[in-house]
Amino acid sequence: MSTQVWLSTLEQGLMYSLMVLGVYLTFRVLDYADLSVDGSFTLGAAIAAILISTGHNPWAATALAFIGGLLAGIFTGILHTKFNITPLLSGILTMTALYSVNLRVMGKANISLLRTRTIFSDFEKIPFIGSHGVLALTLATVIIVGIILYLFLETEIGLALRATGDNEMMIKSQGVNTDIMKVLGLALSNGLVAFAGSYVAQNQQFADVGMGIGMIIAGLASVIIGEVLVGTSSVARTIIAVIVGGVLYRVIIAVVLQLGLEPTDLKLVTALIVILALTSPALKKKFKLKNPVLSGKGEN
Amino acid sequence: MLSVRQIVKVFNKGTINEKVAIDHLSLELDPGDFVTVIGSNGAGKSTLLNSVAGNFPVDSGEIAIDGRDITNLPQHKRAGLISRVFQDPMLGTAASMTIEENMIMAFKRGHNRRLRRAIGSRERALFKEKLALLGLGLESRLTNKVSLLSGGQRQALTLLMAALQEPKLLLLDEHTAALDPKTAEKVLDLTSRFINGANLTTLMITHNLDHALAYGNRTIMMHEGRIILDIKGNERSNMTIARLLEMFEKASGTHINNDRMILA
Numbered sequence: 001m002s003t004q005v006w007l008s009t010l011e012q013g014l015m016y017s018l019m020v021l022g023v024y025l026t027f028r029v030l031d032y033a034d035l036s037v038d039g040s041f042t043l044g045a046a047i048a049a050i051l052i053s054t055g056h057n058p059w060a061a062t063a064l065a066f067i068g069g070l071l072a073g074i075f076t077g078i079l080h081t082k083f084n085i086t087p088l089l090s091g092i093l094t095m096t097a098l099y100s101v102n103l104r105v106m107g108k109a110n111i112s113l114l115r116t117r118t119i120f121s122d123f124e125k126i127p128f129i130g131s132h133g134v135l136a137l138t139l140a141t142v143i144i145v146g147i148i149l150y151l152f153l154e155t156e157i158g159l160a161l162r163a164t165g166d167n168e169m170m171i172k173s174q175g176v177n178t179d180i181m182k183v184l185g186l187a188l189s190n191g192l193v194a195f196a197g198s199y200v201a202q203n204q205q206f207a208d209v210g211m212g213i214g215m216i217i218a219g220l221a222s223v224i225i226g227e228v229l230v231g232t233s234s235v236a237r238t239i240i241a242v243i244v245g246g247v248l249y250r251v252i253i254a255v256v257l258q259l260g261l262e263p264t265d266l267k268l269v270t271a272l273i274v275i276l277a278l279t280s281p282a283l284k285k286k287f288k289l290k291n292p293v294l295s296g297k298g299e300n
Numbered sequence: 301m302l303s304v305r306q307i308v309k310v311f312n313k314g315t316i317n318e319k320v321a322i323d324h325l326s327l328e329l330d331p332g333d334f335v336t337v338i339g340s341n342g343a344g345k346s347t348l349l350n351s352v353a354g355n356f357p358v359d360s361g362e363i364a365i366d367g368r369d370i371t372n373l374p375q376h377k378r379a380g381l382i383s384r385v386f387q388d389p390m391l392g393t394a395a396s397m398t399i400e401e402n403m404i405m406a407f408k409r410g411h412n413r414r415l416r417r418a419i420g421s422r423e424r425a426l427f428k429e430k431l432a433l434l435g436l437g438l439e440s441r442l443t444n445k446v447s448l449l450s451g452g453q454r455q456a457l458t459l460l461m462a463a464l465q466e467p468k469l470l471l472l473d474e475h476t477a478a479l480d481p482k483t484a485e486k487v488l489d490l491t492s493r494f495i496n497g498a499n500l501t502t503l504m505i506t507h508n509l510d511h512a513l514a515y516g517n518r519t520i521m522m523h524e525g526r527i528i529l530d531i532k533g534n535e536r537s538n539m540t541i542a543r544l545l546e547m548f549e550k551a552s553g554t555h556i557n558n559d560r561m562i563l564a
């Protein structure tokens with residue numbers, strides 16, 4: 001592959017790893033199979049695209065995309081905690097509802113951001129960064145988000161969130177309202193996913209109502225790849241693993257494309273990666289037993 | 301201290317599986333009471349503790365601690381008053397988190413949790429000192445994940461966590477039943493040391509009649525959701541296991557055929 005392809009793969013990988021961090025928060029930290037992700041990724045892209053294409057500040061648009069994702073997560077969380085709808089169904093309901101919402105937000109099925117000001121074009125104006133604007137901004141964002149997430153997971157609230165996913169009965173008996181923790185975790189997760197969506201839209205210079213399809217499985221594949229290769233011995237290490245997984249997933253996709261597969265085949269490839277991960281005996285031992293969400297015999 | 305008045309708990313109400321687990325039960329505990337609770341399987345012992353802890357609402361009756369009515373308080377809001385140790389060593393700790401992380405969560409029991417770094421050097425020093433009390437060498441393993449500990453170690457840690465932030469009421473539900481006899485004795489020994497040291501008001505369920513009489517200052521026996529025997533003072537110090545079984549048969553009108561309860 002050419003340097004150019006490598007570079008853009010790296011940029012995309014870092015962008016997607018923001019989404020993967022969101023998936024990690026629900027699937028791993030909260031042990032909650034949240035399928036809202038497909039919808040909230042597009043929601044972030046849609047909010048950013050409509051605001052930017054109508055002349056608004058791209059930084060404000062990106063922040064609003066994050067907030068939109070937060071709200072989507074809160075919606076899923078309330079469906080689950082207040083109305084006792086299963087995690088899977090809550091996520092599917094949000095995802096489905098968001099499909100219409102996203103079309104409403106965008107007003108049409110896709111929006112072009114060609115030759116408009118974006119956070120990346122702003123960054124490229126900074127001296128010495130120039131054409132490396134996308135890489136510089138994305139890398140900085142991933143590092144900052146990773147550090148914030150790590151620090152958050154080590155706070156009193158962060159510990160309560162992790163314990164909610166690990167042993168709900170225990171942390172309840174320590175006085176934590178686990179419903180609030182679940183809503184918080186879902187909100188942050190979907191906020192991150194939407195944030196990633198707004199980055200991807202600005203980078204590829206368009207938003208499309210179908211761009212989030214399969215995002216959850218891509219996120220899951222990335223988490224698994226990262227965890228297997230980097231390990232999960234501590235929170236910091238797991239966060240690094242998740243980011244590395246997000247980038248490597250994009251590399252695998254790029255290689256597959258180079259091998260001559262059509263972009264439309266990618267979802268199949270992604271599903272195969274996850275199936276492989278979940279059925280290979282060594283990984284099965286590592287993940288199936290540990291995580292009821294993925295085992296098919298969970299309580300959901 | 302703890303005041304339970306006429307509580308009723310029915311499971312699966314209105315179905316063929318309807319089960320009256322607690323049947324107009326009343327119980328008064330004085331401060332510092334250490335009450336052992338015995339009774340055959342299904343007598344309603346765990347349901348009594350779960351009702352007090354707030355796992356589920358009771359169908360009628362009232363529960364108060366220190367004069368404060370907690371009948372309608374959700375479980376997480378009762379946690380400031382009550383701490384618990386369950387039978388299953390896996391239930392009391394978060395396995396994927398470290399020993400010190402588990403301890404800080406228990407240390408914050410009943411307090412608001414904030415957006416600040418959870419563990420500092422002060423907490424670490426305190427935890428080391430407390431862990432040393434267990435005599436298991438855990439004080440040098442603060443950052444080990446709890447999943448690395450044995451069942452007995454986990455249960456000892458859970459017990460320590462339950463006492464870390466002194467509760468008004470300590471609830472122990474057969475918390476040594478899943479351990480091998482030697483470990484069980486050790487954990488039980490720690491239990492009584494913690495309880496006596498802080499003069500904790502305690503309800504301890506046990507299936508071991510020896511333990512029921514050896515520990516605490518009062519023993520209640522449950523049957524079909526009611527308390528059928530409540531002994532303390534001289535009556536209790538003169539009690540033997542054989543007499544206890546006899547009294548059970550008389551009070552319940554049934555023959556005891558539960559090996560688990562007879563065998564120590």
Ligand SMILES: Nc1ncnc2c1ncn2[C@@H]1O[C@H](COP(=O)(O)OP(=O)(O)O)[C@@H](O)[C@H]1O
Nearest residue numbers: 311312319321340341342343344345346347348
């Ligand atoms: N969550 C529940 N749902 C239905 N029935 C239950 C539930 N918990 C306990 N029971 C029933 O209530 C009765 C009392 O149970 P429990 O309090 O666990 O007894 P013990 O702890 O004395 O062995 C039993 O008949 C049990 O089957």
Ligand SMILES: [Mg+2]
Nearest residue numbers: 345346347473
């Ligand atoms: Mg029981």
